[in-house]
Amino acid sequence: MRQMEMPAPGPISGRRAYALALLSGVMLGCSFPPSSLGILSCFGLVPLLVAVDGAQRLRQTLGRTYVAMLAFHIITLNWTGGYAHAKDPYMMIAGAITMFVHPLFYFLPMGAYHFVRKSLGDRTGLAVFPFLWVGYEYSHSLSEWSFPWLTIGNSQSYDIARIQFISVTGIWGLSLWILVMNVLAFLLYRALVPKPENITRRHVVLLASLAALYALPAAHGYLYLSGLDAQPPSGKPVTVGMIQSNVDPWDKWSKTGPEMTSLYMGLTRSLIEANPTRHPQIVLWPETAIPDYLLLPRQRALLEEIRRGLDTLHVAVLTGLEHAVVYDDPSRAPKSARRLPGSEARYDVFNAAAFIQPHVTEVPWYGKIKMVPLAERIPYADMFAFLDFMRWGVGIGGWQIGPDTMVFTDAATGTPFATVICYESVYPGFVASFVRKGAQFLTLITIDSWWDKMSGAYQHRQFAVFRAVENRRWIARCAVGGISCYIDPQGRTFDATELFTKATLDRTIYATGEMTFYTRFGDWLGQIALSLALLSVAAGAGQRFLNRKRKTP
Numbered sequence: 001m002r003q004m005e006m007p008a009p010g011p012i013s014g015r016r017a018y019a020l021a022l023l024s025g026v027m028l029g030c031s032f033p034p035s036s037l038g039i040l041s042c043f044g045l046v047p048l049l050v051a052v053d054g055a056q057r058l059r060q061t062l063g064r065t066y067v068a069m070l071a072f073h074i075i076t077l078n079w080t081g082g083y084a085h086a087k088d089p090y091m092m093i094a095g096a097i098t099m100f101v102h103p104l105f106y107f108l109p110m111g112a113y114h115f116v117r118k119s120l121g122d123r124t125g126l127a128v129f130p131f132l133w134v135g136y137e138y139s140h141s142l143s144e145w146s147f148p149w150l151t152i153g154n155s156q157s158y159d160i161a162r163i164q165f166i167s168v169t170g171i172w173g174l175s176l177w178i179l180v181m182n183v184l185a186f187l188l189y190r191a192l193v194p195k196p197e198n199i200t201r202r203h204v205v206l207l208a209s210l211a212a213l214y215a216l217p218a219a220h221g222y223l224y225l226s227g228l229d230a231q232p233p234s235g236k237p238v239t240v241g242m243i244q245s246n247v248d249p250w251d252k253w254s255k256t257g258p259e260m261t262s263l264y265m266g267l268t269r270s271l272i273e274a275n276p277t278r279h280p281q282i283v284l285w286p287e288t289a290i291p292d293y294l295l296l297p298r299q300r301a302l303l304e305e306i307r308r309g310l311d312t313l314h315v316a317v318l319t320g321l322e323h324a325v326v327y328d329d330p331s332r333a334p335k336s337a338r339r340l341p342g343s344e345a346r347y348d349v350f351n352a353a354a355f356i357q358p359h360v361t362e363v364p365w366y367g368k369i370k371m372v373p374l375a376e377r378i379p380y381a382d383m384f385a386f387l388d389f390m391r392w393g394v395g396i397g398g399w400q401i402g403p404d405t406m407v408f409t410d411a412a413t414g415t416p417f418a419t420v421i422c423y424e425s426v427y428p429g430f431v432a433s434f435v436r437k438g439a440q441f442l443t444l445i446t447i448d449s450w451w452d453k454m455s456g457a458y459q460h461r462q463f464a465v466f467r468a469v470e471n472r473r474w475i476a477r478c479a480v481g482g483i484s485c486y487i488d489p490q491g492r493t494f495d496a497t498e499l500f501t502k503a504t505l506d507r508t509i510y511a512t513g514e515m516t517f518y519t520r521f522g523d524w525l526g527q528i529a530l531s532l533a534l535l536s537v538a539a540g541a542g543q544r545f546l547n548r549k550r551k552t553p
Contacts, residue, residue, distance in 0.1 A: 013060075017051040018067050024048035025068040029075025031155040034458035041155040042214065045182040046189060048110075049129075053190075058114050065110040069103030076150060077102075079454035087250055091450070094374050102147065109136040112537050119540030126187070128536040130179035134172055135533030138526030141427055144371070144379035148426050149459070152178050157462035160491050161221030163469055167516040170428045171466050172526040177217065184210045225490060235510030238415055238441065240486075241280035241315075242478040243267045244503040245289070249447050249480060257292030257302055264289055264319070265309050271504040272313055280506050281412050284478035285319035287422055287445045288351065293324050295354060295363060303363070306356055316357040316410060318419060320445045323352035323365055325400075335382045336400065348400035351376070353419045353445060355408040367402025370424040377401070405430075407437045415440055415511045422446040425460070429523040431467045436519060440511035441474045442467065449481025453499055457483055465491040470518045474509035 012020065027044035031037055048068045055061040081095020082088055109132045116132070117125030133152070141148040153174030156163050166173050188206040243264055252260070264285050272279060294303055310317060326340070326347040327333035333346035340347055350367035371377040376399050409416045418434035425431065425444050434442065444464055448457040461483040468475045472489040485496035486507045497503045 012050060012054050017054070017060075017064055020047040020051040021064040021068040022071050024051070025071025025073075026075065028068075028072040028152070028155075032076045032150075032455075032459060033154075033157060033462040034455050036158040038156045038159055041152055041178050042181040043185050045179070046186045049182065049186045050189065052110065052114065055114065058111060061110055061114040062107050065106055066103050069106045070100065072150070073099045073103050076455070076459075079451040079456035082451050084452035084454055091375075097374070098147075105140065105147075106136075109133045109533075112136075112533065116536050116540045119543045120536070124536070126183050128532065129183055130176055131529045131532040132536065133179050134175045134526065135530035137175055138172055138523060138530050141429070141523075141526075144377075145373055146370075146427075147373065148428075149463075151175055151426075154426075154459075154463055154466070157465045157491075159218070160465075161225060162217045163466065163491060164221035164224050165217055166466060166470050167472055167518055169525045170432075170470050170518045170523055172428075172523060172529065174466075176525065176529065177213070181210065181213060184213065228490065233510045235512035236413070236415060236440070237508050238282065238410070238413055238417075238511050239278055239280045239506055239508045240441075240443070240476045241268070241271050241283040241504065241506040242476060242484050243271065243283065243285050243289075244479060244482055244484045244497055244501070244505070245286070246449075246481045246500060246502040249449055252288070252480075253291050255291060257290055257294060257299060260290050260292075261302060261306060264317075265306065267502075267504055268315065268317065269309075269313060271506060272315060274504070275506060278506060278508065280315055282316045282318060282410060282417075284443055284445060284476060285317060286478045286480040286484075287320035287353075287447050288322060289319045289445075289480070290321040292322060294319075294321050295323055295365060303356075307358070310356060311358045314358055316355065316412065318353060318355050318408070318443060318445070320351070320353050320421065323350045323354070323367065324348065325350070334400070336378075336398075338398070349398065350402055351399045351421060352402070353421060357411050360411055364406065364408055366406035366408075366419060366421075368399060368421040368424060369402045369405070370427050370430060371399060371401065372423050376423075405433055405437060407434060407439050413511075417441045417443060417511065419443040419445055422448075422460075425467055426463050428467065428470055428518075429526075432471055432519045432522055435471045435473060435515065438513075439473070440513055441476070441509055442471070444475055444477040446477070446479045447481070448479040448483065449500060457499060461485065461493075461496070465493070470516065472512070472514065472516050472519075474511070476507075476509065 024044055024047040027040045031041035031044060051064045052061045077099050080098050082091040086092065112132045113125055113129050116128055137151050140146055151171055153171040156174050163174060184206060188210060191203055191206060245263060245267060268283050293299055324347050326345055327337060328345055330344050330346050337346040337348050352365050352367045354363050354365040356363055373379050407416050407418050416438045418439035420431055448460055464475055464477055464487055468487040468489055469491040474489060475487040478484050482497045482499040482501060484505060486494045486509060495505050495507055
């Protein structure tokens with residue numbers, strides 16, 4: 001029998017390098033939801049590391065990186081353009097830009113890796129590679145251009161036992177674990193390729209380290225979860241209901257406030273009458289459930305109608321809605337504020353959530369802070385107000401950034417809670433800030449039915465699992481067209497609905513005031529990774545400077 005030819009240990013170039021880069025992107029893409037093959041991400045960067053191992057020039061490293069990341073983006077983010085229904089040209093263009101332009105951001109960690117390797121040596125480059133990558137991921141969650149959707153740790157949402165340690169490290173701990181796994185696997189590949197038949201002590205150590213590192217988080221998680229199973233739920237019980245109306249997000253903006261209010265009040269009444277023994281204290285209506293300025297004086301009659309209905313039902317409602325703030329003094333308005341027709345006054349529109357309670361006059365509201373770049377707001381719009389024409393024309397473009405995070409308090413139970421709106425749920429430190437302010441459980445209101453049954457809704461649902469575990473908080477997730485569900489503090493999902501169905505849900509969850517290490521200290525690991533990444537690049541620059549100085553006569 002002819003012996004299988006093993007790959008050459010030397011530098012790889014040309015088509016073979018690009019083929020390996022492509023394989024890397026495919027593995028990473030197939031590790032993300034709705035695929036449950038998260039293990040692929042633990043080795044998905046190995047082909048890319050092999051491909052760039054022989055790159056002598058920066059452009060070679062960047063070219064191979066782009067191929068890998070392009071494949072990763074096309075597999076993971078193909079839903080962003082809404083190509084399944086092709087209803088909106090703006091969405092299709094924005095989706096294409098995301099898939100083909102965003103891979104360029106990965107030039108930062110891979111370019112830094114190339115630089116450090118060439119400056120400080122291969123061993124140092126591989127040692128700092130996990131910190132370069134995780135430091136980049138953390139930094140990419142900070143600005144208005146941020147897009148942490150593809151944080152590599154997000155690939156592990158189905159492995160509930162393995163992710164329990166993120167209550168200490170946050171999602172960055174998962175990313176770092178994945179990157180170290182990839183580096184060890186790459187070292188094992190390099191050690192085995194020259195003479196695979198000669199197993200040495202080094203091979204055994206690398207293989208044992210790889211196996212131990214893979215098993216350790218799962219072992220910890222199983223022990224933690226098994227200890228909880230024998231204990232009763234802790235915390236204050238709160239029954240939370242949800243309305244999944246399955247209203248078409250494209251048609252909703254042609255509806256009036258009274259029409260949508262009547263729909264949601266009717267479904268809320270049906271929810272309560274269907275199960276009178278488990279009466280919800282709070283019912284969630286999804287993102288922009290009321291496409292109208294309910295809190296403005298001109299809609300006072302509609303707000304009073306809602307209040308009367310809630311007084312009768314003895315239930316509070318958290319609803320998504322539009323909200324506007326008018327600046328009578330134009331000089332105090334942000335540059336991105338809109339102008340009232342026929343007036344010098346300016347105004348801003350917020351993607352908001354309002355908490356309406358029975359027998360309570362005050363209606364606190366929260367304005368969404370984290371926006372989808374380009375789709376919901378032009379990044380740094382106050383600096384680039386002339387780009388105001390780039391606004392999605394289906395009612396959700398050009399939002400202003402909300403003034404601050406908000407914690408609501410339910411008057412009936414005295415329980416503080418918070419809501420995040422849609423895309424905000426992918427920001428770990430941001431969600432933790434609500435818990436630090438006192439939120440004892442979390443709600444998430446979203447739409448998620450823009451993209452037919454493509455992977456976007458499934459990914460978004462799964463990412464909420466991490467926020468529950470990081471903060472050890474129940475999350476009630478209410479979506480217009482699904483997927484609505486409840487997620488417990490260990491990341492386990494309950495009562496998940498199907499996409500594009502009408503449904504009402506209620507479940508008793510538990511509010512708690514305990515804070516995890518991650519909640520208290522936030523993105524400490526991401527900050528450390530970014531600091532080490534910058535230090536390694538600075539050390540590489542310093543070494544190059546010294547080398548040039550020594551060569552100078």
